Amino acid sequence: MDELDSEILRLLQADARLSNRELARRLGVAPSTCLERVRALTRRGVIRGYHADINLGALNRGVQAMISVQVRPLSRAVIDAFEESVSKLPEVLSVFVLSGGDDFLLHVSAQDLDHLHAFLLDRLSKRKEIVGFRTSMIFQRVHNTVLSRLPDPAPAPR
Amino acid sequence: MDELDSEILRLLQADARLSNRELARRLGVAPSTCLERVRALTRRGVIRGYHADINLGALNRGVQAMISVQVRPLSRAVIDAFEESVSKLPEVLSVFVLSGGDDFLLHVSAQDLDHLHAFLLDRLSKRKEIVGFRTSMIFQRVHNTVLSRLPDPAPAPR
DNA sequence: ACTGAAAATCTACGCTC
């Protein structure tokens, strides 16, 4: 992971459809060099994929919410099963497994408030393992699509 | 937004680097047709961009947390300023503006626990408008990168 | 890591329905 790799990641995070040629031009290297770097980053799992970012409104998902969930018993089996099944629901954008007061955070979207309400009642309230959940509406979201590499951690003192 | 458009969105969410030719082949239409559809979707703002998905570990961001924040006074000026400045911090992946008990939710990443701690102390604790915050570690995240269009809302009764 | 050339793809434009 040298400077060139970091720059490639930066540019592809900003625009995944950059042609290899254009990428190479901006980095000041030959296209073949650039191509090999991108392939190596993909092979190593640093680049995990390329995804189009779609306007949620156009997908009939004008309403977003965060739902914090507590489940019991707090066993691996319950947690894994909950995460697995809930992440398949069409309304669910992301599932976070947390420490602390809540066990899960669900980022969901729905057509409107009625559908969100229906989702809460039909998909969550019925689950036996859920002992409580709290819903917060999302008014706005700012997403950082381009992430820089953070400085290396300082070595542990000895 | 017909069936063809929805399919295009689905395929480009799964793999934004699909060639137009391959996209057309999978949809059973001519490449020129496909290209025009994609352009129209982009022009209308349905497609907002294309982003590479990078392994956070490779960016020295092995640790993730959710931070719920309460600010006062709850005025537009305070909210806008907080959102604006916090979204620029390199550790911040996403900022959610919420209703309910908390005003913001910050999704952040850091090199390790030490750096996360430093972030909390140096970047949040010092802010006068913050009256409280609570940090939850993220053990795991499942992200739905391919979102289908939800059914149209039923028309309002009259 | 670069160069060059063959293969594949992109995309503008004129055509048909």
Added chain:
DNA sequence: GAGCGTAGATTTTCAGT
């Protein structure tokens, strides 16, 4: 207006250096 096919321009890809 929406989709199609073609051809010229561009890009990708992979030798060889």
